[in-house]
Amino acid sequence: MLDTPKNAEKSYADGKILQSVADGVGIITFNNPDKRNAMSLEMWEGFGSALIELRDNPDVRVVILTGAGDKAFVSGADISQFEKTRHNAAASEEYSRRSEAQRALLASYPKPTIACIRGFCLGGGMQVAMMSDIRFAAENSQFGIPAAKLGIAYGYDGLKHLVSLVGPSWARLIMYTGMKIDSAEALRIGLVDRVLPGPELWDATMEIARTISGNAPLAIKAAKITIAQVLKDESRRDMDAIKQIGSACMDSEDFREGRTAFMEKRKPRFNGK
Known part of the structure; x- marks a missing residue:
């Protein structure tokens, strides 16, 4: 927080x-x-x-x-x-x-x-x-x-x-x-x-x-981007944007922090990176 x-x-x-x-x-x-x-x-x-x-x-x-x-x-x-x-x-x-x-x-x-x-x-x-x-x-x-x-x-x-x-x-x-x-x-x-x-x-x-x-800002951004694409007609969806933000989440410091905090049984401290 x-x-x-x-x-x-x-x-x-x-x-x-x-x-x-x-x-x-x-x-x-x-x-x-x-x-x-x-x-x-x-x-x-x-x-x-x-x-x-x-x-x-x-x-x-x-x-x-x-x-x-x-x-x-x-x-x-x-x-x-x-x-x-x-x-x-x-x-x-x-x-x-x-x-x-x-x-x-x-x-x-x-x-x-x-x-x-x-x-x-x-x-x-x-x-x-x-x-x-x-x-x-x-x-x-x-x-x-x-x-x-x-x-x-x-x-x-x-x-x-x-x-x-x-x-x-x-x-x-x-x-x-x-x-x-x-x-x-x-x-x-x-x-x-x-x-x-x-x-x-x-x-x-x-x-x-x-x-x-x-919560993790990049994960929330991924959800927001993906939901926005879901609401578009299939022909207008930007699947590359969904893939890009997904990759950014998996490579982020926040993902490592989330895993570490889970293992250490503490609240994570996310920085959006």
Whole structure:
């Protein structure tokens, strides 16, 4: 287990995106509680900057995404910006280009990510949650994609992740109706992985994050790469990437440390090499 001291909290987008590190765990907080953490374009770009910094920090082995307060994870896009940034097709395309660049960072993120969800998780917040590797939710959470109620298209990437998690029939129901579903239904259909009482959510999320941060980073990277390839069409799978990371694991110092620790009946100390 890493013993990284907690870093000073950093902020982006005028304080509406917060980032900190503790015990090998990076934490990004969507901090716009007055608007139920609705995402402005500036927040998307700040989110991308925070992701890049944690990605490049060698002390960080896993990243938690969460919303400030208990009302929302992310309640979607900041609709008050739409008149300025998404008022027609051309403006919407520019908005999408700039915000999609940040979502692409998350979709291809090399480190494990966990969405810790309280309250509303809607629209763009669903995209963030679905692109995360693991989703834990509080019992009071609500999920939905209200695109049909706003007259906008949700986009290929978001729907690809939705279909992969819940299947095409539930994806149609969610998209056609714009309905909200509660955390129990979200768990039942596979949208989230675990539901906990609100007071227990953060500690349970951190426990999983610390467990991940204490495991061998190369082995986790191998699992992440291989699962991503499994989800692709067979013709597009990069089997060489799977073979390469497998070889790196077998030749690593961590593999030797894991074997030695097992024989010596102690916890291994992995360094990611």
